[in-house]
Amino acid sequence: MRRFFRENSLGLVFGSLFLIVLVGQAFAGHADYNQQQVAAGMEPISLSRYLTSASFGVDVAENWQSEYLQFFLYIFLTVWLVQKGSPESKQLGDEGRESDRDQKVGAFATDSSPRWARYPGLRGSLFANSLGLVMGTLFLLSWLTQSIAGTAAFNEEQLRDLQEPVTWAQYLTEPDFWNRTLQNWQSELLAVASMVILSIYLRQRGSPESKPVGSSDDATGVEG
Amino acid sequence: MRLILLPIGLLLLAGCGSVDDRSAAAASVASSFLQAVADRDGSAACGVLAPATAEKIGEDCAEGVLSEPLPAPSPVTDSQVYGQRALVRLGNETIFLGMFPGGWRVVAAGCTPQGDRPYDCVVEG
Numbered sequence: 001m002r003r004f005f006r007e008n009s010l011g012l013v014f015g016s017l018f019l020i021v022l023v024g025q026a027f028a029g030h031a032d033y034n035q036q037q038v039a040a041g042m043e044p045i046s047l048s049r050y051l052t053s054a055s056f057g058v059d060v061a062e063n064w065q066s067e068y069l070q071f072f073l074y075i076f077l078t079v080w081l082v083q084k085g086s087p088e089s090k091q092l093g094d095e096g097r098e099s100d101r102d103q104k105v106g107a108f109a110t111d112s113s114p115r116w117a118r119y120p121g122l123r124g125s126l127f128a129n130s131l132g133l134v135m136g137t138l139f140l141l142s143w144l145t146q147s148i149a150g151t152a153a154f155n156e157e158q159l160r161d162l163q164e165p166v167t168w169a170q171y172l173t174e175p176d177f178w179n180r181t182l183q184n185w186q187s188e189l190l191a192v193a194s195m196v197i198l199s200i201y202l203r204q205r206g207s208p209e210s211k212p213v214g215s216s217d218d219a220t221g222v223e224g
Numbered sequence: 225m226r227l228i229l230l231p232i233g234l235l236l237l238a239g240c241g242s243v244d245d246r247s248a249a250a251a252s253v254a255s256s257f258l259q260a261v262a263d264r265d266g267s268a269a270c271g272v273l274a275p276a277t278a279e280k281i282g283e284d285c286a287e288g289v290l291s292e293p294l295p296a297p298s299p300v301t302d303s304q305v306y307g308q309r310a311l312v313r314l315g316n317e318t319i320f321l322g323m324f325p326g327g328w329r330v331v332a333a334g335c336t337p338q339g340d341r342p343y344d345c346v347v348e349g
Contacts, residue, residue, distance in 0.1 A: 041276035041331075041349050042308060042322050053307055152306050159309035162320055162332055162342040 022060070029056055040160055054152030058180070061149055065142035066184030072135035074192055084220050085200035087211040091221040103128070143181070150177055247303040250310035253328040254319040258297035266290045274322050274329040276349030292346050294334045318343060 005012060026047070033055055034044035050056055079097060083089040101108045105128060109118040116127035126133070148168065154176050155165035171177055195209070200217055204210040205224070212224045253272050260268035266286030270278050273285065281288040298315030310321040310328060320332040320343070334346025 037308065040322075041274065043324050045308060055307065155304070156307035156309050159306055159311055159320055162335065162345060162348065164337065164343075165304055165306060165311060 025059070026051060026056065029059055054149040054156065057149030058146055058153045061142050061146035062180045062184055065139055065146050065181075066188045068135050068139035068142055069185065070188035070192060072132060072139050075132040075135060082220065083196050083200070085217050086196050086220060087199050087209065087223050088196050089220055094221070146180065147172060147177060150180060243305055247305045247310065250305055250321050250328045251300040251303040251312050253321060254303075254312035254314060254330065254333075255297060255300060257319065257330045257333060258294065258314060258317070261290065261292075261294045262296050264290055272328075272330055273347075274324065274331045274349050277329075277331055277347055280349055281347060289347065292334065294346055320345070320348075 030045075030047050030050040033050055033053070037044055045053075078089065080095050081089075082092050082095055084092060097103075100106050104110055104113055105117050105124060106120055114127070116123055118124070119127070151166065151168045151171040154171055154174065158165050166174065199210055202210070203213045203215075203224070205213050208223045210224045211219055211222045215222050215224075257269055257272045260266075260272070266289050269289045270281075270285035273281070273289070278285045278289075281292070295315075295317045298317060300312060300314050302311075302313040304311050308323040309331075310323075312319045312321065317333075318335040318337070319330055320335065321328045322331045323329075330347075332343070332345040332348035335343035335348075336345075338344050
């Protein structure tokens with residue numbers, strides 16, 4: 001058990017922190033929602049009702065979609081784009097999908113390679129792009145969820161203000177949808193750009209996200 | 225993967241479960257409000273008003289609500305529910321409702337559209 005935790009501590013800690021923070025968001029969002037309810041002359045709602053509300057749904061989904069978009073873009077763009085001096089980048093000159101030998105696929109798969117790395121054709125291609133594809137799919141699903149829950153949450157506010165509700169298609173052209181979307185995208189892109197560029201000049205001893213402390217600023221694709 | 229998709233699916237389904245029941249209940253309350261006004265039953269009409277709306281009508285809600293220029297009841301043509309709010313159309317009349325512990329209550333009635341601005345309502349909280 002202790003060994004299991006030690007060998008999986010990164011995933012376990014982040015998974016646990018995610019759940020703790022999601023619970024915190026649920027309580028804070030519930031209090032905020034009820035504050036607005038009371039201010040509008042309505043009654044507070046229960047936590048369970050809030051957890052199934054569009055208001056909670058859109059607040060969760062709008063953040064999820066941008067995180068998955070961030071990783072999807074990062075995974076795909078780092079295949080072809082490089083950054084001199086960044087440990088986040090592959091070596092200069094390695095741009096592209098690389099050779100089957102380097103990627104240990106098809107005839108070059110080893111005994112310890114996953115079974116799907118040996119398959120040619122669609123199955124092999126799917127597996128070879130599975131990380132990016134899953135991130136991209138989760139991004140689209142989260143964004144779709146944001147748009148659906150966002151329509152209902154927006155319409156609830158419209159009715160509170162004695163205004164006309166909108167359809168899902170109309171909501172996609174509303175400033176509310178794009179404001180929620182773009183404010184998350186810009187922060188994710190800033191975080192990635194910061195990581196790529198700051199990691200050229202700054203170090204974090206022992207972290208695989210940094211190059212070794214003594215590496216030169218020019219060293220590219222070197223992880224500590 | 226399935227574990228990740230589950231909450232997304234739940235979010236998609238959230239709020240969809242009993243929308244039909246809830247919109248039917250909202251439509252019923254909106255109809256009963258206009259019917260009570262048409263029947264000159266001020267107490268019944270005030271009984272389905274949201275507290276803030278009833279308060280705004282005046283000290284004697286039952287009498288005050290009957291003096292408002294509210295339309296005669298018409299068949300329900302549309303009922304939409306979003307969270308704790310609902311909109312019901314009865315012919316040309318639009319009624320806004322809110323969900324309270326006792327059920328739907330009329331928040332605003334006798335409402336006419338004003339383009340991009342909020343509806344102008346004869347009674348509202």
